[in-house]
Amino acid sequence: MKKILPLIFIVTTMPATSANKQYHAGMDNSNWYLSSSTPIQCTLEHPIPRYGQANFIAKASKKINLDFRLESKRAMPTTEVVQLKSVPPAWHPGSAPELIDTITFHQQFDGYVTKQSAWRMLNELERGQVPTFYFHDWYNNKQMVSVGLSSINFNKSYDDFNNCISQLLPYNFDDISYSILRYKKDGSLLTQFSKKRLKMIGDYIKHDKSINVILVAGYSDGYGGVNTNQVLSEKRANSVKEYLSELGFNNDNIKVSGFGEKHHVADNRNILGRQENRRVVISIEKEDI
Numbered sequence: 241m242k243k244i245l246p247l248i249f250i251v252t253t254m255p256a257t258s259a260n261k262q263y264h265a266g267m268d269n270s271n272w273y274l275s276s277s278t279p280i281q282c283t284l285e286h287p288i289p290r291y292g293q294a295n296f297i298a299k300a301s302k303k304i305n306l307d308f309r310l311e312s313k314r315a316m317p318t319t320e321v322v323q324l325k326s327v328p329p330a331w332h333p334g335s336a337p338e339l340i341d342t343i344t345f346h347q348q349f350d351g352y353v354t355k356q357s358a359w360r361m362l363n364e365l366e367r368g369q370v371p372t373f374y375f376h377d378w379y380n381n382k383q384m385v386s387v388g389l390s391s392i393n394f395n396k397s398y399d400d401f402n403n404c405i406s407q408l409l410p411y412n413f414d415d416i417s418y419s420i421l422r423y424k425k426d427g428s429l430l431t432q433f434s435k436k437r438l439k440m441i442g443d444y445i446k447h448d449k450s451i452n453v454i455l456v457a458g459y460s461d462g463y464g465g466v467n468t469n470q471v472l473s474e475k476r477a478n479s480v481k482e483y484l485s486e487l488g489f490n491n492d493n494i495k496v497s498g499f500g501e502k503h504h505v506a507d508n509r510n511i512l513g514r515q516e517n518r519r520v521v522i523s524i525e526k527e528d529i
Contacts (some may be wrong), residue, residue, distance in 0.1 A: 264388035310351030442487030474498030
């Protein structure tokens with residue numbers, strides 16, 4: 241009688257998407273930290289050993305926003321189509337990766353993910369998954385490489401990041417870079433609306449180090465003497481400068497001009513037109529970073 245031997249099945253776990261090179265932080269070197277935490281920008285950073293840096297960035301705005309940048313130590317030499325997947329960690333084998341998005345990494349630029357896909361990456365990290373980029377590496381003979389974000393030590397810094405986001409201003413630089421303040425006849429006092437507007441400007445500019453100059457230009461209507469109107473326009477502009485200085489902006493960076501009756505923007509022959517002409521224009525300039 242023949243002896244029947246039992247069949248033994250050996251189950252192995254293989255990644256659904258293989259890569260010749262893998263870049264990701266491990267248990268001993270996975271770090272997340274908040275590198276900027278101000279009312280105008282929150283930045284959550286994660287170093288990726290041997291590859292570069294991952295950054296999540298949220299900025300002051302009227303809209304919900306989030307950007308992700310994958311900065312490599314070596315420039316992207318060619319434009320590549322990239323798959324972004326949520327991969328289970330090594331201690332949860334057997335689950336299949338889920339596609340988050342298919343994106344393009346452009347030549348000579350950092351990898352970039354925005355809007356809902358960037359938020360999805362944070363959600364996947366929060367539940368312990370590993371958002372991973374797969375693409376062909378020109379430096380490695382076009383072989384497949386993967387760059388992953390570790391969820392180890394993530395949650396504490398993620399809480400700090402969310403707290404920072406909750407404190408972001410509900411407007412950005414474009415919303416305050418150009419303002420017009422109106423004045424009563426023969427008046428140079430700031431209205432409540434003007435003070436509120438200047439407070440908005442002050443709350444923003446004291447956190448934006450790239451702002452290097454504020455131009456303040458005063459104007460009058462065409463009624464009254466020319467010299468009187470010139471002095472009045474300068475007085476209006478200087479009142480704005482004084483208020484901004486009180487809010488903490490450097491006096492030397494506020495440039496004041498008075499133009500008197502010059503440069504009317506409306507018909508000076510009627511009341512509504514004269515109201516338009518009695519104004520201070522504030523223009524904010526920032527240096528390129």
